[in-house]
Amino acid sequence: METPDETLALAAASGDRAAFGQLLARHYDRVFGLCWRLSGSRSEAEDLTQDICAALPTKLASFRAEARFSTWLYRVTVNAAHDRRRRAATHSRAAAGWGDWEMNRQAGIVETAEANDWLSTAMTRLPPELRDTLALTLGEDLTQAEAARILGLSEGTVAWRMAEVKKRLRRLAAEEARI
Numbered sequence: 001m002e003t004p005d006e007t008l009a010l011a012a013a014s015g016d017r018a019a020f021g022q023l024l025a026r027h028y029d030r031v032f033g034l035c036w037r038l039s040g041s042r043s044e045a046e047d048l049t050q051d052i053c054a055a056l057p058t059k060l061a062s063f064r065a066e067a068r069f070s071t072w073l074y075r076v077t078v079n080a081a082h083d084r085r086r087r088a089a090t091h092s093r094a095a096a097g098w099g100d101w102e103m104n105r106q107a108g109i110v111e112t113a114e115a116n117d118w119l120s121t122a123m124t125r126l127p128p129e130l131r132d133t134l135a136l137t138l139g140e141d142l143t144q145a146e147a148a149r150i151l152g153l154s155e156g157t158v159a160w161r162m163a164e165v166k167k168r169l170r171r172l173a174a175e176e177a178r179i
Helices: 004-013 017-039 042-062 069-095 099-115 119-126 128-139 144-151 157-176
Strands: none
Touching: 004 017, 004 042, 004 069, 017 069, 017 128, 017 157, 042 069, 069 128, 069 157, 119 128, 119 144, 119 157, 128 157, 144 157
């Protein structure tokens, strides 16, 4: 019988390296997949996943087993993605006006985003709160209730966000069809 995640998390928080290794083995791919959907970039997802895994031993001290471990881990992942976005926005504002180099760098970012498949590209055009909701419900196949708990929202808000996502994706598809 497999040891529950919550038991492993509590043991890992107490310094049990084997328990920590089992948690990583079970959840690494899930964290990476969510990071990829939240960032829209494989390399960004790899960096973010590594950052989360490196910080996880310290963060486990805050795990209280009041929710499923996977729910807690999704919240840690979403928070880390938000923090990375804020840092990137700060760096972007600081770099504004650096001339041709910055313009070329930003053009390269746009070209990279355009190379992703349609849904990934469309997701990057959504506001972060809609992208987060879509990544959890569609990408992670969570129910709206589960996504609501992870995001700290009501289930009705998640339902509204998903309706808004559908409306915006339809509009994007129609615009692209006209081009």
